[in-house]
Structure formats: structure tokens, C-alpha cells
Amino acid sequence: MSPVPVSDDPVREVRERLLDAAEKVFYARGIQAVGMDRLRTASGVPLKRIYQLYSCKDDVVCAFLRRRHDRMMGAIAGYVARAEGPEQRVFALFDWLYDWFGEPDFRGCAWMNAFGELGPTNAAVAAEVHRHKDAFRELLTGTVRDAGYPAVVADAVYLLVEGAVVAAQLRRDAEPAHEARRGAEILLRAARG
Template sequence: MGRTRPGDARGKVLKAASTLFYRDGIHVVGVDTVAAEAGVTKAALYGNFGSKGRLVVAYLRERDRLWQEQVDEITAACPDPRERVLAVFDAYEAWLSRDGYRGCAFLNATSEFPDPADPVREVVRHHKTALHGYLRAQVTRAGEPDGLADELMLLLEGATVRSVVTQDAEPFRTAKRLAARLIGHQPA
């Protein structure tokens, strides 16, 4: 059996952690389980991340990076800022339906890490602030009031929670219709 290179081990651990932390919860999953799922030693896991806390932060940062890629991909074809806003609802729907309606990984993490000073919470704040900033930039470009971004965030977060409860995507479609009304988007 060949040795796993350090970069390979890091990627394998992140992939395993992402699956396990999202599916089962962060505190429930131990580093032994992550290492076994990744096919690496515990020493390799610690050598790459230093601690479970740093692994959790890396998992959330990677998830944020992947989320940004998906939003960029979905909104790239939308020249109008109003269409970009509505495409974010499509991105949320695609992301959460693909992941089995387990909810927002960032909000799930906040429930497991209640201390606002925890580094995990900083990653969550960064993610949510970036999303809010993106929405604010789009509504500003569309000539809409700045505060509309707050309302859109509430629609997105509410649809996320509702989709977990109902285990389906309809809440995102409903939220998208409401968002279209709020931003005065008239479908072509």
C-alpha cells in the first residue's frame, strides 16, 4: 500500500469531515471516525490540522469556498442584478436539496458552538456577512433600497429552515416568488 502524501491526506480529511460533520453533527463525530473515513492515520489528521477545532474551521471555510463557487456559477449567466438575486434562491435550493435538506451547515455549526468568540462562529459570521453583502450589492445596482438585502436574507434563511422541516424545495420557490415581488422583478 502506498503512502498518502500530506496534501492528499488534507483533502481526504476535509472531504470526510465535510460528509460526517454535516450528516451527523460536529460534536458527535470524533477525529478517529474522520481519520478512518478518510483512510489516513490520526497523526496525519493532526499533522494537517493540529486539532479538531481547526479541522472544523477548515471544513467550514472549504464549504464557504464551494458555496461561493456555486453562487458564481449560477449567477454568471444573469446580467441583471435582480436576476442575480433570484438566482441565489436557486443556488440555495440546489445546494440544500443535493445535501438532503439537513439545513445550513453554518447555522448548524452555530448551534454546536454557542460561544460568540469561538473561531467557528467567526467563519459563520464571515459567510453570512459575505452573502448579505452580495445581496446588498445587487439590490444597490438595481436601484433598490439598501435595507432590502435584510429582507432577502430573512427569506433565504426562513426557506432554509422550512425546507428542513418539510424535506423539500418548495420553500425556496415560495421565497423566490416573494423576493421577485420585493425587488419588482417582472419575469420576461
């Protein structure tokens, strides 16, 4: 039908379906706890097709982390962009955090989970984690600095956010987002004098 030999649309569709399933199941249960056969069951993509798209399991893991990174950074940027005024843009970070923590399948930071599990033994995954975390930190501290606050406040706000992610994962509760926001409010007020 189409003059192009093989349209890459169906390829893209299968790839998306695979990465959707990979993200869901790897994030929910951990990476080593999920075998390729479960990935096949969850995605409906045959094993042979999976290995045509990615050369090995590690590549699937890295691909799912990369796509999650793009989506998460976009989501945060959206929250920040919708806020009005520099101070509100900082608080928008905590709005995003609260909404994220409230998602029913929230289970902490996918990159830290992967790093704790595979960091020492898997260089490709470790590199993906560092890539994400550098950008994440820069986005957060940049938002605070762009609002006119000093670096010491930006660094502390970043640590509050990372701490809140850990606390929310442990308690299965969105409240740490509020605790972190209240801490940030004190920091900003003190910096404003």
C-alpha cells in the same frame, strides 16, 4: 526522483481527502456527535497523520468550514454571473437555493448548525461562522442593491433566503425556495412601482 525534498502534492491530496470526509460527516451528523475515530474511518487518514496536519479537532472543523465557504460563495457567484440582466441576477439566487435544497444530503446551513452547537463555547468556530455569514449576507444584499433596488428590499430578500434555508431543513423539501422567490418577486415588483 524529484529534486524537491518532499513534494507537497501528496500532502495536499491527503488534506483534501480528510476535509472531504470531515465535511460529509460533520455536516450530516453534527460536530460533537462525530469522534476523531469516525473521521479516521471515513477519510482513511490515520489519526497520527490527522494530528500532523491539524493541531486539534477544532482546527479540522474550522478548515472544513473555510473550504465549504469558498466553494459555496463561488457557486452562488457562478449562478449570478450566468444570469442576464439585473433582475435575473436576483432571481438566480433562488435558482441556486432551489438546487442546493435539492441535494440529497442537504441539512440546512452548516454554519448555523455549528453555531447553535458550539457558538457559546468555541470562539474559533464562532469567528468562522461570523466571517462566513457576513460575506454571505453582503453577497446577497449586494446583488439586490446592484440591481437597483433599495436597501430595505435587499435586507428583506436576505431574510427570505435565510428563512427558506431553515424551512427547507425542517421540511426536507426544496419548496421553500419557491416560496421565498415568490415573496421576492412581490418585493421587487413593489419597489419598481
